Amino acid sequence: MTAPLPIPNTAIPPMVRGACPALATPMMTGDGLLARIGLDGPIRPADLIRIGELAIRHGNGLIDISARGNIQLRGLSAPSARALETDVRLMNLPLRDGVAVETGALAGHDPQEITSPEPLASAIRAFISEYGLSRRLAAKFVVVVDGGGQLPLHALLADIRLLAVRRGTEIFWRILLGGTAGTGRSVGVVADADATTCVTLILARIAAMDVPVRGRALDSAEVREWLGDVVIADDDVVMEQTAVALGLFQLMNAAVSCEARHQPQVTSPPRGEVPERQRGDEGATRQHLHVAISPSSGPSDHLLPDGEKTLASGRITDIPLPDQFAARIGIPFGQCPAETLINLGRQAETAGIAKIRPAIDHSLVFFGTQDACRSMIEFSKDLILSQNDPRAKIAACPGSPACASASIKTHALGTLAARDVANLLDGSFTLHLSGCTKGCAHPAKALVSLVGMNDSTALIFEGKTSDMPLKLIRHGEEGKTLGALAHLVRLERGAGETTRDCLCRLGPARLEKVLSQGLS
Structure with a gap:
């Protein structure tokens, strides 16, 4: 029996996050x-x-x-x-330089959008460029402009977030500071006509401060005072929607083709309505939707979900252009050999794919005809094509040896977890595998995290990577620990319970006791 590693009685000192690679500054x-x-x-x-x-x-x-x-x-x-x-x-690519103003892969073309975020985002980008604010705002400063729809950006961290809402026949924008859509602090709601002025005023105020300030450090009441009477009080709770369902749809046809073999279906909200708020893993919401598709003018990059696939998974859905569809394919743990992209690109050329966009959740979206998109899915069998792929439920940083700060091989551990404890990964939570205490792959709290430290791996329950561990595990015993958790859930899970439900009901004391016995 090996002696247990001592548990520190204080939280782990967080390592510094914030370094941001760019093309010009690797x-x-x-x-x-x-x-x-x-x-x-x-x-x-x-x-x-x-x-x-x-x-x-x-x-x-x-x-x-x-x-x-x-x-x-x-x-x-x-x-x-x-x-x-x-x-x-x-190559003359549409490169993003300076402050990121993000709208998502489908902005302006998704028939499920409340409104297109592109006009507002373009105005913000122009203001930042004209006044040179990229040099004066904090590193990694991000503005998210989210018009809603099938690829919401709710889970992305943002310094300033604008969420489109419809009230009656009018469009408004909810302004949030810091965090995700679920954790950001609301300034209030402004009319569409006032949104550009409000956001540029906030940016100008921040840029004029003596030191770079992130959105999370701003006082929402003070920002509300900056904006004056144009702000409308906002008492609504924001739904944080991190999972996006995937599937096959026929273009511009109310008869939607999808096979929901594994998940129950929920009807989607009509176009333009604020989605119903639901709370799930770390605020996540999984929606499995049947959607009737309506025509939309102009070029389009649409992804609409069915009930089978979600998260960073492969998907075929429609674009409202004649005979156009889209395939969304997830990259396991967000990393692949260059040959994978080369082969995907060659297959896309052969299939007649029109264009490609990288998208949220470590994915690529391929746009083309239905046959072209089907061929991309068939070609990508080793990648993530379904929410039922256990790799879609794991957030893993590059780990060792790719990252100098990492002390565990997160991708090898993720592969092991997906193979050996798939029953644990039921979609009710995200397993976070972090090479160090920075927690780059999942900055928010996670139900279960394995965090690499110099001499051990920390198991953290319902916390961030810098929180106090439930247990310290010797390097090399991470797989055994996950196996013990999976075995416990198999024995203890009640009728209708998810893994999250079961582990939360058992609580940290029971988990620590079982893990200590199982690893002795």
């Missing part, structure tokens, strides 16, 4: 420099192929698709990073 990691390619628009299949080739030429051939939908190339040296920037800029 960040040092455990496997060399990392450069980020942020995009504000779609790219061609040939561009995806070229990015993969550049990752091999200039880096170590590993590519990340981040939770926010950024493409990151790893293993660069200082000279190769400069060469990469030159090569990428020659």
